[in-house]
Amino acid sequence: MHSDFFSFGFDPGRLLLWIVLLPLFGSIINGLAGKFASRKMVSAVAVGSVALAFGLAIACFVKLTMLRHAAGEEGEHARILYTAYEWFSVSVGNVNVPIFVRFVMDPLSGVMALVITGIGLLIHIYATSYMSEEPAYYRFFCYLNLFMASMLILVLSSNMALMFVGWEGVGLCSYLLIGFWWENPTYAAAGKKAFVVNRIGDFGVLIGMFLLVYATQSFEFDAIRHGAANLSGATELAIGGMAQADHHSINVSMATVACLFLFLGCAGKSAQIPLYVWLPDAMAGPTPVSALIHAATMVTAGVYLIVRLSPVFVMSPVAMSVIAIIGASTALLAATIALVQNQMKKILAYSTVSQLGFMFAAVGVGAFSGGFFHVFTHAFFKACLFLGAGSVMHAVHAHGDADIRELGGMKKFMPRTRMTFLISCLAIAGFPLTSGFFSKDDILLGAAFVGTGAWADYPSWVGWLVLVMLVIAATMTAFYMFRLYFLTFEGDFRGAHGEQHAAAPPAPSHPGVEGAAETHALEASTDAHAVAHDAHGHDAHDDHAHGHDAHGHGGLPHESNGAITWPLMILAFGALAVGFLGLPHWAHLPNIWEHWLEPVSARLPGVETEASAGLGGTMMLIGTLAGLTGIAIAYRWYMMQAGETPAALAARFPRLQAFLMDKWRVDELYARIIIKPAEWLSNFSSEFDKVAVDGGLTKLPAFAAQAGSWAFTRLQNGLVYSYGAVMVAGIVAITFWYLIPHPNLQSAVQGADVKYVAATGYGYEYRWDVDLEPGFETNWDTNTHEMTASFERAARNRGAAVMNGRPGSPPPVIQLRHGELYAFNPRDFATTEWMKPNTDGTPPAMTWQDGKLLIRVNDAEVRQDGLPTTTPTISLAPGESVTIGGRLIRAAGVMRGTVEVRNVFGYVSRESVEVTIENAMPQAAPRGAEAHADLRGGL
């Protein structure tokens, strides 16, 4: 397209775009054309595109270092930025916030891009050999390249929305690659599980993102980092839209809420409690996938995100503590499970979960640089371990995974694999001067540092707790890694299973044979591990259905070829060497790593000091001791004793052993408390939809219509006598209506009067009683269907006390006739003051006299018009009120109208209506306008 794409120094931003696009194009080319291309072509495209991307990443990285040096003091902000185009925008409040497809390389994403492309390249090369027998070779590389593109988008994007593309993209690739051998239903289900669990996390990322964007009105990481100050621990935002009602808002700071939601996402992607369960199952994927996605790169995305947003996270020591404790718990939990597992990849998978726990514990205690350093070193040694395991499985033609009880003595057969594996084991165990040694010590030191209370806002007990948990986990790590190493590479080959299999393959499948479909899945899945056939001169076979038939020799394990061993050696070298980038600062050694990441990792607020040399040295000592102890125990139990102690322990604590073997039965727990209820809910919804929703809204009206139509059809029966009967019934009904008069009395306040209206009817006569005194005032008259009564006169005789009731319920009204005495009883009031012992022995009471409400209070706390009053008797005109014992009492006038209606047949009906006027005495209002009086009418 443009000639300056590759002209370095011209626009390095363009290169960023190509780092992403190259693997993407590689994936598309292989996806569309790979089926028709030779394996060499497919490998060339896949490996070539990643190699080019690696080259470009190095170029950009070099450029970035140059920029940083050139900028001197300002170098902190050196970055390479490239905006491709505006993607779309969203509304944040009333503001339109555009989202750009924009890539950035800064110290953090630079390192990540190098790790992804570099280690990715090695694993691609490895896979060209490892997967060479795979029939869907092109499909594998299509997915793998797509993963590279997604992962690069994840780390290189400059904003959260674009990052989410990568975030979900890697999830998709993970799904596709875990279920790569989809003919095995378990593998396919593992893929689905990974995707769904990750989606739970993605939900957290979405909400966390929305919260941050809501506050900062930008998706850009930079803006969010700068805007972190806006997210101070104030309670300005209440989650759940309850900001309107302040007293209902949850008193949690926004940063905490956002960080916890984001952490949910990180827990999904990076396999932390409670969402780690997908990762062990993910080992169903081909080994290079386990190495690349489920060890070195994708699973560290959560750590990356936290470091990226570290200025936000440091605002919430609460969220940080949660992360630290969950990280340390994950580290410990996974380590205990790894102690007893027997499958190579299972052990490594739990080891990965455990190591990720270390990283989260690190960022949780604020050691961002240290945590990310562990991401970096872990990428080398864990990728090397997985690939080494793959090499071993490859050598013994293991199915999907290899049982270490059936290995042993592999060092004789595969010296290179063994050396690299040993180096990586030493690194992960934290053996002095290996890379893991430095990064793990950084983490322990970080925990101890906050434990000493250096960060005032942070609970120091969390630091100590995390430290203790991590040291135990580190000891276990060293133990189970060396258990794995000793059982696999030392001693004698116990390869009964491998040889047996090689000699007599189980149930070779033939087309048409019963059960072929079932065995087929397994065959397909194991095929890739039978790579050795080709490499050792056996006939290549096209039809993978009889893959193992052709493998009828009992050969001993053998070293893998160069495409496998070279990546191993490079990674092992990295596992040894890269630690020196992060030499401890407390020892006054140059910590290149920390310095490089300074612009991106947040400082802990209010922390000026650094860890002392004493603390640093102590932690280093403890870390080293933990590692050496683990190794020593493993050596004693598996090298010196041939495993009697562990067997004895297992025999002594069989339930504990089973519990650990079953991975704490967390999957079973989730099945019970989450999956089952969700399935139940889903069943319920679908039944509810059929019965209640469909039944209620369609079937029921339909039935009613049918019933109605049935009834009406019955009426049209053509029988004269039935028509006659209906006619008679009709006549009776009409007559009855006319026989009885219907007053239907209504009332309305008009000015100072109350107007009563009775219904008109043929031949109706009326007489009225509206003055509250017995007897009718008017005589029978046909014209008086309306009657007006003066309120003032009427109210003299009758009134009411309207009391302030409990909120939400209508106020109780006590009606009083003239002179009627009402003695209060305790039920009338909730307050106690009113019911004080009487001073004169007379109960508190009220009465209605001459249009006034008189209340005798008997020493109650009385406020009249807001002022305390000492009057023993309170007198209230209608509309006036008083507060007694915290309770409002209002005087109101009551009116009552009664009408009798007589029709021509002489029948008389009587109806009454009562009107309570609570407000002030109505005044004569201007003509035509209605007085705004509160009417309470009732019969």
Added chain:
Amino acid sequence: MSHILTLLVAVPMLGALAILFMPRQNVKLLRNFSVGIMLVEFVVSLALLWDPTTQTRVSYAASGFMFVENYSWVESLGISYKVGIDGISLWLILLTTALTPIALFASWQSIDTKIKEFALAFLLLEVGMLGAFVALDLFLFYVFWELMLVPMYLIIGIWGGKDRVYAAVKFFIYTMVGSVLMLIAILYIVAQYKGVSGHYSFDIVQLTRLSLPRTSQFILFAAFGLAFAIKVPMFPFHTWLPDAHVQAPTGGSVILAAVLLKLGCYGFLRFAMPLFPVAAFESAPTLAVFAVIGIIYGAFCAWRQQDVKKLVAYSSVSHLGFVMLGLFSGTTQGISGAILQMVSHGISTGALFLLVGVIYERRHTRDLDAFGGLAKVMPIYTVLFIIVTMSSIGLPGTNGFIGEFMILSSTFSSPVMPFARSFALFAATGVILAAVYMLHAVLKMFWGPVSKKENEHLPDLTRREAYVLAPLILFVFWIGLFPNTFLKPMEPAVERYVAAYVARHTEASDVATLSPDPAAPPGSGEHAENAPTDGPPEARAARGAQ
């Protein structure tokens, strides 16, 4: 004045007329002609984007409606033939013209009885849908709205599955109940308008100027809202949808999901919300509750379905919950996202129904348990199905993501809707559930060993089926990667709409009044040159006197 919109409505109608005179024995002619005329229609609709006379792209930045045509129809009642579009209806029209030929073309593979009638029904269906999208006169809209119902009723009832008559009648009556209430409401508004202005008008631009009392607004909004909510369909008025989808032939399902449901959402946007802003605004939180229930409930129901078509139908309930949430969010990008989500849902669900149709034709079942391991026998089919699945569950980079994301994030920070953040929070769980039910279906259909003998030799996609799906797949990625192609033209219209909607949400008086400024109503301002000289002179005088 351009007659492009009239042409759009006329082409399929003339096509239908021509079909009437074709011999029913000449199946090939009928098939080719009907698809041909729809392709012509599609080409014609492209003129909405690109003006061939001036050789430029049509800009939708100008305020008001474009391509307006206004002719008096029943003068004494103020009924006119008034059509026009803006950035909001533009993409829905293009969605219709693009998907109808695809659906019909796909149908010709399986429909082999009553070809002539089927072609006729489909062409009339297109007339109804396009007419409803372009109508700016409430009466005209109502005519097209009802017109649409009949061909779809026939398509389900005649060419449908086993229980087709039940489904067709249910579909017809359910939608009809809503429509009748809407008709009464329309008449009431027009009477009110006449009371204030002195003359009748069904013109939506004129009617939008009317401010009705609060109570009337609520009652009328309920009547309109019910008609549209049934069409959307919103929980709990959705139960006709699974039945209709399951029984309808593939082409019918595609159009039903892709376009017909969108008319419900469009009705809210174009008519119910601007006509009754106070009621719409105040009931937005309540309706949002139903939208969110729809999202979650639809997803849970979808998960348990054994019939793939039913599963997709319930997923529509869930997806359209997002659309409604976006519409009620009262934010520019929330509504833009909702419109884009309508288009996206049309594409991905249309594609899903086509894909389900493909497997149904081969196996004559849609039971999930009847499949398994199809990835082995039908690899290309599998790839396409998974792409569409990913689009349906809103994977970033596909069309489904953009709309969902715009809706969720804009709703989350909506300044006008109470409890907006809770709604967004609960709606976002739909993201998880979508993965659960769609991947459940994928797992059952494609992964694992080929466990059924019948599936062992299923042919992969034919060339014809691939051609049908290819354009949809293209748009899955186009919208996903470059959504601004679609969002930019609709932005001015939506911005005006939201500004007017938010401004008028408190505007209710005790009696009906007419807003004095004819340019103010949301989404309905007009080019001055297009402003009709509506109403008799005394009416204008009356307005001037206010």
